[in-house]
Amino acid sequence: MTHLGYLLVGWGLTIGSGVLYSVHLVRRGRTLAARVSTSRQRWMTADDQ
Amino acid sequence: MTKPMAGDSIEQTPVGKRASTGSRATFWLGAVVALGVVALILLGFFAAPEDDQQQDAVRMIFVHVPSAILTYIAFGATALGSVMWLWKRSVWWDLVAHSAAEIGVIFCGLTLATGSIWGRPTWNTYWDWGDVRLVTTLILFLIMVGYLSVRSMGDDDATATRAAVIGLIAAVNLPIVNRSVEWWFDRTLHQKSSLTDGNLEDLTLFTLVFGIVVWILFFAWAMIHRFRVGWLERELRSGDLDEAIAARRAEALIDSRPQNGASS
Numbered sequence: 001m002t003h004l005g006y007l008l009v010g011w012g013l014t015i016g017s018g019v020l021y022s023v024h025l026v027r028r029g030r031t032l033a034a035r036v037s038t039s040r041q042r043w044m045t046a047d048d049q
Numbered sequence: 050m051t052k053p054m055a056g057d058s059i060e061q062t063p064v065g066k067r068a069s070t071g072s073r074a075t076f077w078l079g080a081v082v083a084l085g086v087v088a089l090i091l092l093g094f095f096a097a098p099e100d101d102q103q104q105d106a107v108r109m110i111f112v113h114v115p116s117a118i119l120t121y122i123a124f125g126a127t128a129l130g131s132v133m134w135l136w137k138r139s140v141w142w143d144l145v146a147h148s149a150a151e152i153g154v155i156f157c158g159l160t161l162a163t164g165s166i167w168g169r170p171t172w173n174t175y176w177d178w179g180d181v182r183l184v185t186t187l188i189l190f191l192i193m194v195g196y197l198s199v200r201s202m203g204d205d206d207a208t209a210t211r212a213a214v215i216g217l218i219a220a221v222n223l224p225i226v227n228r229s230v231e232w233w234f235d236r237t238l239h240q241k242s243s244l245t246d247g248n249l250e251d252l253t254l255f256t257l258v259f260g261i262v263v264w265i266l267f268f269a270w271a272m273i274h275r276f277r278v279g280w281l282e283r284e285l286r287s288g289d290l291d292e293a294i295a296a297r298r299a300e301a302l303i304d305s306r307p308q309n310g311a312s313s
Contacts, residue, residue: 002099003106003170010166011093014112014159015086018267021155022079025274029070032281040284044070044277 070277078270085263092256100253109167111256115264116160117186121223122268123153124193128220131213140283143209146216148275150196152268157190172238181229182239189226192219204286 001007033041093111100107130146133139164183165175177183196215202208225232230239249257 001094002104006106006166006170007094007108010109010163011090011112013162013166014116015090017155017159018086021152021271022274025271025278026069026071029274029278029281030068032278032285033068033070036281036284036288040288042280042284044072044280 070274070281075270075273078266078273082263082267082270085259085266089256089260089263092252092259097253097256098250103171106167106170107253109163110253111260113160113163113167114257115260116156116163118261119264119268120153120157120160120189121227122265123149123156124189124216124219124223126272127153127193127196127216128223131216131220134209134213138206143213144276144279144283145272146213147200148272148279150193150200150212150216151275152271154190154193154197156264157186157193161186161190168238177238180237180239181233182226182237185222185226185229189219189222192222204283 033044089111093108097108097111099105126149127146130142130144130149133142134146161183164186168177169175192215196212196219199208199212199215230237
C-alpha cells in the first residue's frame with residue numbers, strides 16, 4: 001500500500017479525535033449528572049436505563 | 050468542587066442507577082457509530098480500489114470529505130440556533146448553537162488537518178496560501194474558534210447574543226467555502242465536488258457515502274450528549290446561585306434573631 005504513513009496519520013487523527021471527544025463528553029456528563037439534582041435534569045432520559 | 054446542592058439528599062440519582070447524560074437511545078446510536086467506523090476502516094483500506102493517479106492516497110477522501118460535510122452541518126446548526134436565540138431568546142436553541150459550534154470546530158480542524166496531510170502526496174505541498182478553499186476554510190475555523198472564545202467569557206444573555214452574531218457571520222462564509230472551487234476555479238488546487246462530478250468508482254463512491262452517514266450519526270450522538278452537558282452546566286450554575294441566595298437569606302435571619310430575643 002502506498003502513502004501508508006499519510007493515511008495512518010490522517011485516519012488516526014480523525015478517529016482518535018472522535019474517540020477522545022466522545023470520552024470527554026461521557027465523563028463530563030457523568031460528573032455533572034452526579035452533581036445536579038434529578039429534578040433539574042430536564043432533557044435527560046437516563047431513567048429508562 | 051463537589052459540594053452538595055440544596056435538596057440533593059432527596060433528589061439525587063437513585064442508588065443502582067448511574068448518573069450520566071446517556072440513555073438507551075444514545076447507547077445504541079453510539080454502538081452503531083462504533084460498528085460503522087470499523088466497517089469504514091475495512092471498506093476504506095481493503096475494499097475500495099486505489100486511484101490511477103493518486104494511488105492509495107485517495108483513501109484519505111473517506112475521512113476528509115465526511116469531516117468537511119459535518120463541518121457544514123454543524124455550523125449550519127449553529128447558525129439556525131443563533132437565529133432562534135436572537136428571535137425567540139430560547140435557551141434550548143442557544144444550547145443547540147453552542148453544542149454544534151464545539152463539534153463543528155473539531156471537525157473543521159480535522160478537515161484542515163486531513164486536507165493538508167492529503168495535499169502533501171497529491172499536490173506536493175501541505176498548504177497553499179493562494180488556494181481559496183484552504184484560506185476560506187481557515188477563516189471559517191478561526192471565526193468559530195472566536196465564537197467559542199466569546200462563549201467561554203460568560204454565560205449571560207449578552208454573551209450568548211454576541212456569540213450568536215459571530216455564528217451568523219460564520220454562516221455567511223459557509224456558501225463561500227463550498228462554492229469557492231467553482232467561483233475561483235483558477236485559484237484552487239481542489240477538484241470540484243467529489244460526490245457529483247461522476248469520476249469516482251462505484252465502491253469508492255459507496256464507501257464515501259457510507260463514511261458521510263457514519264459521521265452524521267456521530268454528530269447526532271455527540272449533539273445529544275453535548276446538549277445535555279450544556280444543560281447540566283447551566284442547571285448547576287443556577288443551582289449554585291439559588292443556594293447562595295438561600296444562604297444569604299439564612300444569614301440575614303440569624304442576624305435578626307438576637308435583637309428580637311434581647312427585646313423580649
